[in-house]
Amino acid sequence: MRLHRFKLVPYLPAMAFLVTCSAPQHPAHAPSADVHPVSLRPAVILRAGWHADEKDVRPGLVYDRSVRAVFVHHTDNPNDYDCKKDVPRMLVALEQRHIALGWDDLGYNFIVDRCGGIYEGRTGSAERDVRGAHSEGFNNDTVGIAALGNFGAGQKVPVPMLEAIAEIAAWKLDPDVNPLGKVRLVSSNNSSRYPKGTAVELNAISGHRDVYQTDCPGQALYNDLPWVRQAAARLREEAARDG
Template sequence: MNFSILYRVSFFSFLILFTFPLYSQLDDIGTTLDSEPRFTVRDSLEYLIYEGESPEFFQTVEGGAIDLVGQEIESVSFRLFDQSGAYKTIPGKIFNQPDLNKVVVTFLELIENVPARFSFKIVSEGNIEINSILIFPVDQEKPGRVRALEPTLGDISKPVIISREEWGAEDPKGSYSYHPYFDKLTLHHAACCSADDLEEGKTQVYWIQDFHQNGRGWNDIGYHFLVDRAGNIYQGRPETVIGAHVGGANTGNIGVCLLGCYHPPEASCFQTITPESRQSIVEIFSWVSDTYGQSPSVLLGHRDYFGTTACPGDNIWIELPRFKAEISDFIQSYFEMPLISIFQSPYPNPFSNQITLSFDLKKYMDFKINIFDLLGRQVNTIERTGAAPGRLFINWDGKNTDGKRLGSGVYFAKPVSSDKIDPIKVVLLKK
């Protein structure tokens, strides 16, 4: 059956042609074969039956997909045709995007006997829009190492990362292949999954992993890090292993995906980056650059490699020069940053029950602060073993080392590890 010609129009069967450009996360998993798919629709009273066919393709693939908009899809099946016309029927795997009315249906099958084509049959209770047809090329990468490269001794502290255990990651389906070198940094957008808080983020990152593993057939989630719109950073694959985010350029490439949709030419894809996301993108790429000896100047958007995608979207891609500058500035300012600095003045001051002292730490350390009275006598010491880099809050209840309340008056707090911070004056009042 040739789906490239017009069909007879009747009450039950008619030709539909939609034009919907592909800017979704599918850009990261496959190659668009047809962005203007033709298909027929039949009304079987209880269901609508959509049928169509891909163009011929001439390269070895390991599967394919159709990109839909709609709900209440009952089933999808694919027929894979070889040159003789013989076919094999495979059920489709249906993936409903977590925060949109979009659906991706995939099949996984190695097709080496080319040219080839496939048809699809969708049974749905409601109307759907078929946006595009994709194929999954076999990704040819340079062979990786059997063990991880040792990172350089970077000075920049790793930002807080939501671990795989915290977001409930599934185990990889097989062994990893490790980067033999590092020479690329890449920024993506998910074009979906616009999580605004941690719980949404965990759910959506898990969905992406499920889609990559079971819809695309990859070993694990394709990205090394993901950042939600609240600025939370999630560990994807370990950054020392080869990812699956830029087909043909994954070796030596550390990929970060920004949750959300940032390409205004596509409907409902008009978001702009939040300040929290921007800061986290700068911090994670700064840490990666310092730890693995990368220059921020090598940072690219996904579209900059082969020009087959809009990722990371116009609203992010235009920001890349600014990102590179901010990452470089962050690295430079980090080396100029004191080991310990005061974040804000003690509060409340004067106090009667408890006062909070806040500091910024440059790296992990055993933090200690001594409390002195007006005569210079040390009356208490507060310690935090293994304090993490970033914000540290220290509370003092106005008591000495024996747990006895001190008399009202002026006291001074002095971090032990810093000669650059003057003693901090605090005033204790009677209860």
């Protein structure tokens, strides 16, 4: 499995950019055990590594007992950033933007950069199944992964970024969920594409637009999701073969 190498960089002033994804907040409950295979865990840059602003994060994490699906997003900011110099301040800006919207923390569980770096988003996501605020109506038992950039039609999604998304999906999806398969999820409110209580069959690795009125994660990244599914399935096969 590919390892991500990174160097911590000093904190820089936050840079504002647009965020196109939204979701509600939830009360906390007791955490469940982390059942995801250690052998599939990629290198993750934790919140301390990108100098997350912890002072405004509200207490009360919400833990789920499974991960049935992954939703892929993009953050809709420029793609020409420097992965070492710019990403930490961009993540702080993203966190501050989400908190300013009234959320209790950064909404995405993980963020990936164009060089393939994987960053812990919402507090605790690297260790537990923490409920994010990324796909309104479908936050329960899912993980939100945001690609740092804008990947609308005509853009090219870097291969290291796609590989990183696949690595998170292979690791975080429940062992009985096939990355190439479908899952049944139930909408939790009326703000998504589906009325509250509606059961929906979705790809285990889906785009945000599949459940919400948005173009997120951009047409280019959405078109690459079949590749991501294949890569995630291959990672699981390799891990099973290697024991």
